[in-house]
Amino acid sequence: QKEVEQDPGPLSVPEGAIVSLNCTYSNSAFQYFMWYRQYSRKGPELLMYTYSSGNKEDGRFTAQVDKSSKYISLFIRDSQPSDSATYLCAITGRRALTFGSGTRLQVQP
Amino acid sequence: NAGVMQNPRHLVRRRGQEARLRCSPMKGHSHVYWYRQLPEEGLKFMVYLQKENIIDESGMPKERFSAEFPKEGPSILRIQQVVRGDSAAYFCASSPLRADMNTEAFFGQGTRLTVV
Numbered sequence: 001q002k003e004v005e006q007d008p009g010p011l012s013v014p015e016g017a018i019v020s021l022n023c024t025y026s027n028s029a030f031q032y033f034m035w036y037r038q039y040s041r042k043g044p045e046l047l048m049y050t051y052s053s054g055n056k057e058d059g060r061f062t063a064q065v066d067k068s069s070k071y072i073s074l075f076i077r078d079s080q081p082s083d084s085a086t087y088l089c090a091i092t093g094r095r096a097l098t099f100g101s102g103t104r105l106q107v108q109p
Numbered sequence: 110n111a112g113v114m115q116n117p118r119h120l121v122r123r124r125g126q127e128a129r130l131r132c133s134p135m136k137g138h139s140h141v142y143w144y145r146q147l148p149e150e151g152l153k154f155m156v157y158l159q160k161e162n163i164i165d166e167s168g169m170p171k172e173r174f175s176a177e178f179p180k181e182g183p184s185i186l187r188i189q190q191v192v193r194g195d196s197a198a199y200f201c202a203s204s205p206l207r208a209d210m211n212t213e214a215f216f217g218q219g220t221r222l223t224v225v
Binding site: 004006008036041042043044045046088090096097098099100101102 | 142152
């Protein structure tokens with residue numbers, strides 16, 4: 001079993017839709033939960049991170065963590081074509097960051 | 110404040126040659142991490158270094174791969190006798206914090222290695 005599981009997609013939505021991206025993890029020792037966005041042939045850029053269970057909001061993005069079920073989510077409201085990218089969840093551990101495999105998102109204009 | 114700088118951006122090597130990938134961390138960052146990304150896959154941890162120290166190399170292949178972060182100059186990821194399976198994007202990240210508090214790792218743009 002992988003430490004972090006992420007649905008690879010691809011996910012295609014119309015502009016303005018609400019997008020839900022999800023990951024599950026297996027190790028309850030993980031402390032911080034991050035979401036990165038990666039455009040094609042670019043490096044990952046940090047969108048946001050959370051520590052505790054609950055929601056954290058930043059503009060159109062909301063990160064949600066449920067430690068009891070080891071489930072993390074990223075919601076994107078009013079999605080834009082510029083949001084088209086691969087979204088990677090990442091979790092801190094002893095060996096730096098452990099990444100999910102990424103979900104490719106395409107927002108159609 | 111320059112970000113994490115990686116060079117070269119693209120590197121082509123023939124099988125059996127050596128590849129040297131460089132990473133200059135952000136100013137003030139003393140922790141460097143190397144990751145490898147295969148096509149359509151997430152990033153896989155390789156090695157975690159501080160200046161003049163390898164902290165964790167549990168993700169590094171046992172042979173042909175080595176990394177260093179000298180007191181002066183960039184961190185280097187070295188791959189000897191490259192094979193086609195080494196073709197991937199190699200990303201470096203730097204952070205001011207240690208791995209278990211690593212909430213602010215900034216990534217470079219990566220080096221895309223192609224072995225022909």
